[in-house]
Amino acid sequence: MNTNTVFRIHPTINFARLGTSDEFYLSPETSAGLPLPDTTTTGGLPIKPGTESEFIDSGDLRDADGALKRQGARFRLFAYDIVDVASPDNYPNGGGVEVVPGPLPDGRVLQEIIWTVHLANKKSGAYNVVPSRGVKAFADGKVPQLRNPSVYGDADAKARLQTLMIDPGPRAIAASSTQPIAFNAKTTPSYGDGDKIVQLLDYPVTFPAAVYSQLYQPSGPLDSLGELLVDDKGRLVVLPGKGRTAAIIDEYDVPVPLTGDLNNSGWFDDASDGPVSAILVFDDGTTEQAFGAWVVCCDPAFAPQIRNVVSIWDDVYDAWVRELDLQPDLYNRTTQQFNPDFQPAFDSMIRPIFRASALQRWTANLPELAVKAHEAVDAIDGEDDPSKTVMAGLNYIRNPNIPGETNVGVPLMPLSVGDAGLAFLTVTKTQYFFLEQWSRLKFTPDGPALGPGEQLDFASLSNCLGGRYVPGIELSYPVREPDIYITDWRESRSGPFRIKHQKLDYAKATKHEPFLSGGWIPLHNQTDGLQPGDLSKFMAVPWQTDYNSCSIHQTSINTDGVNTSTGTPTMLYWSWPAQRPDAVYVADDVINNVLPAQQWSIRGAGTFADNPATAATFQDPLQCVTQWDRIGIVLQSTAFPGRGFVPEYYLEAKSRLKVTGIPTNPVLEWPFNANPPKGKKL
C-alpha cells in the first residue's frame, strides 16, 4: 500500500432516479440553477450517456415509445496525495485526481477496479413516517409504529425481514466488464474480495413475489431493484428500478387499497439504496480498498435545474459544520458559535440561495410581486452593497435561530411548508449565518476551490430537496444525523460527507436466514454504520403517493391539523416546489417568447379537484402509481434545441398528461385557500 495516496469514490452520495424505460441518462455533475462558465445554460442538467459532460436536451427525456428514461448514478474514483502524513485532512481538500485503469500519478499501474454495490428496500418493514414529529419520533428511546403491523414481530424479526424486505443481495462488476448485472432474483449475488469477484450462491434473495403467491403489480413485476454497468473508462453506473409497485391481494382477491400518502400497508416499491465500494487491483497483484460511497435510487428529477432554497447539501453541510467540525474556522463546536470573522464566499455560499429564490417561479404559481422581488434578489451580485438591495437587513428572511418564526408566514421567506412539526421552512443556521455575514459586508467574492471530487459531492447533494423531510423526495432527516457518517474523516482521510458502511460478512450468508437486519435508526446511539436499505426506508411507501400529494398544503398538515401559522388556517402553501413542480409553463404553449398561463404539472383526466387543497394531484392514488411517468420535466429553455427561447425560461417538456380544451382546474392565483370545514366560511 502506498501510504502517500488514498482513494475515494465520488460523489460520496449519488442519486439514481427511477424511470420506465430501459434507456437512461447520467446523473448531473453540476449544481442546479447555478451559472456555468462560457454558457448560458445553468447547472443541474443530467448528462448524455457515453459522454463526459454533454448535457441532455428535451429530446433525451423519453425513449421512442415515450417511456421515461432512468437516471444512472455515475461514480468515479479519485486519488488524493497525502502531503503531510502527520497532518490531518481539511475541508475543502482542493486536491484529488480521477483515476481509471492504467498508469497512476504515483507510478503504479491500475489494472482493474472491482465495484460492489448492495441495494435493498426495507420500507415495508420499517417505521411509519410521522409528519408532526419527524426524527423526534425516535427520541427518548422510542420508535414510531411499524409499517405492516399485522406481520408479527419487531423490526429485526425474521418473519418480518423475510416477508417485507426486498433484498437481492450485493452485485459486483469489474471495470473491464462488458455486461451489466441486474439486482433481480435471476442473477447470482456477488461481491468483490481481494482481486476476485465471489459468487454468493446461498444468499437469501427476497422479493415480494417469492413471499406472496398473488400480487397486484400494475406496471409490471417488481422483480429488480436496478442494475450495474461500467462505462468505457471503468467508472461505475448504477441504474435504478423501473418505478414498479406491488400490492398484496386480500382474501377477496382485491388489492389492498392505498389509504394514505406515506405508510401504505401491503404495498411495496422498487426504490432502494445501499453502499458502493471499490477495490483497486494493481498490476503487481496488490489491492487497495477505496473509501466507499452510497447510492440512492429514488424519484425522478422533474425539474433538475430548479434549485431548492434548502437542498440536501445545505442540510448535510450544516450538520457537518455544526456537529462534525468540518471547518473550525467557521464554527466552534465547543462554544457552539459561528466565527464572527468568517467571510463566506458570495458565489458558492450566498448566491445559491438567491438563485434558488428566483427559480421557484418556474414550478410554482407565484404572484407577480414575488416574481419581481425574487428577480431583484437574483440580480444581487458580489459587488453590491447589501444595504442597498432588496435583501437589506434580511428583513424578509425567516430566522432559524428564533423558533417562533417558523409560524410566521408572509412576508418571511422561504414561504413553503416547513419541516416536521413546523408550519414554515427556514434556511439552515449555516445558510442564515452566511446571509448575516454578507449583510454585514463580511464576505469574499469566491472561496477556496473544491477539488473535482468534492465538486461532485456538492453537485450531487445540492440537486436534491432539503429542509422539509416529511419525509422528503430523495432522502429524509437521517442526513442530518452525525451517526450515519464516517466521523474520523480527518485522520482516516476518507474525506467528509461519507456514509459509514456497516461491515457485512457476506461469507456468512445462508439461504434461510435474513442477511440484513432492521438496521440503523436515528437517536439510538447506533454508530456501527448503515446497511443497504437503511436510508430509503425512511421514505414513503410507495413513493408515488407521497410525490402526488405533496403539491400544496395547509401548514397544519405538519402540526396534527392545528393551525399554528399567522395567516388564515385554510391558506395553501407549496410543499416542495423546486423538486415537485406544482405549476409549470408548457414549452409548446410558448409563442414568440411570450409565456402562456401556467398549467398544473399533474393535470388532465383524473385530476379534477373540487377542493383547491388537492389541486395538481391525481385524485385517485392508484392513478399516481401507474401514471407518474407521464408527468413532464422542466428544463431550461437552452435544452430545447432550435426553439429560439430566451435562456431565462425554464419550461415543461414531454408531458404525457393530456389536456384537451380549456382546463376545468386552471392554476389559481396565489394566495388561495383550501375549502373551509363544513359549515364554516372561508
Next chain:
Amino acid sequence: MIESRPPPNGPVLLTSRKDYIYYTMKIDKWTLPHLKQHLQFAIDLEFWTIPFYMSALYSIVDRTSDAFQFVQSVVNQEMLHVQLAANIANAYGMSPTFAAPVYEGKKIPHLDFKLDDPDPVRRFSPFSAEIGPMDQERINAMCLIEYPEWKSPEPPDLSDTVTEYPNIGAFYRAIAFGATQLTEDLNGGVNQVDLFSAYYRNLPSLTVTDRGEAGLNQVDLLIQAITEQGEGISRAREDIVYSFQNTATDPAPQLSHFEKFIKVRRKLPETYPVTPLSELSQSSFGPVLILRENFAALRAALEKLFSGKNPGDFFRLMVTVGADIQNCWTEGFTPRFD
C-alpha cells in the same frame, strides 16, 4: 341623481348605504374639482399612514409578536386602501400624485380630532405624528387615525373650503356624497389596478370597471372596504363585515385596524434602541439616505402605476423600502421620508 330626492319628513328607514349617506349629509352641491381634491386628500391620508405605520412596525424586535403581526396586517391593508382610493380617483378622471408625506408635530393630513364628538384625544394622549418607534405616542396616533365614528354620525360640513374631518368615517362619507352626486362623471375601467384581489376572495371587486349606477355601486363598495377595515362599523368591538376580511395572511381578519391597535396599546412591544443624534456623524447616516432615495423612487413608481404607465421596478421598490426601514432601526436610526 341623488339630490333630486325630497328631504326626509319624519323618521327614515335606512335600507342602503346610499340612503345612509344621503340622509345623514347636508344637502350640498359638489363639483368635480372638489371631488377630485378630496380623492387626492384620500390618497394623501392613506399614503401618509404607510411610512408611519411601517416605521412603528419595523421598530418591533419580535416579529412573532401579536403586535408585529397585527400592525403588519394593517400596513398591508393600508396599501390596499391606497389602491382603492386611487382606483376611485381614476374612475373620476384623476390620477393621484404621491407627494412626500410630512411627519411633524401632531399634524395628520385632513383629520382634526378636535372636531370629533366625543373628542378622542383625551383618551389617546400623548400622541405624535412624527416618525418614531412603536411607543405610546405612536400607538395613540394610530388609534386616533383609525378611531371609529363613535356616535351616530352627524352630517359633515360639506362646504368647499373644508379640508379636514373629525375622523376617517366622516371623511369618506363626504367623498361618497360627492361621488354619488357626480355619477355622470364616473368612467370605470380607466387606469384600474388590482394587486390584492387574491387576498380578498369574498369581495366581488376591488376596481371600478363600470359607469353610471353600476359603477357607483363599485365606488361605494371600495369606500366601504376602506372604512370597514379601518375603523370597523360605526360602533367599535364588532367584527368587520365578513366580505371585507382578508382571506389569506391576516392573523385576525375580523378585527378592524382600530381594534388591532387597541390590543397593541395594551402591551407595547420591545423596540430597537435608537442612537441619539448627537452620537451620530453625518457619514453614518447611510441607511437613512438609502431609504430616502428608495422612497422617492417608490413615490415616482406609484404615480406611474396609478396613471396607466409602466411602473418599472415598482415591486422591487415596494419590498426594498420595507427592508430599508428595518435596516434603519437595526442600525440605530429613526427612518426618514422627507
